Amino acid sequence: MPKKYPSDQRDSALRMALDRLADYPSPWAAAQALGPKLGVGPETLRKWIVQSQVDVGGRPGPSSEELAEIKSLKSQVRDLTEANEILKAASIFFARELCATRRRVCREVVRDHFRWVVAAA
Helix, strand or coil, X not given: CCCCCCHHHHHHHHHHHHHCHHHCCCHHHHHHHHHHHHCCCHHHHHHHHHHHHHHHCCCCXXXXXXXXXXXXXXXXXXXXXXXXXXXXXXXXXXXXXXXXXXXXXXXXHHHHHHHHHHHHC
């Protein structure tokens, strides 16, 4: 399970890494050098650096707000799909009941109509 870092530790580590990013050839090199000193895993720090660059427009990709919106929309789609499945099952159940009721009613109507036609002839 991923380790959750406090927001103040994350902010200070990210600030320090971004300040010193020019001293290293890549975000990975900066994360490898600074991560252990800051008490943060190198890959975690690299992801924070890259996401920060995306948020300010320095890199292409979805921003943090867009990622949060995507997560929310996926949750809504999952809930609506579940509700749709429940409604489909309910409609099938009630359609069977309605069909059985109609068959009984239709047979009675046809039988009565047939008796009327025979009686009229």
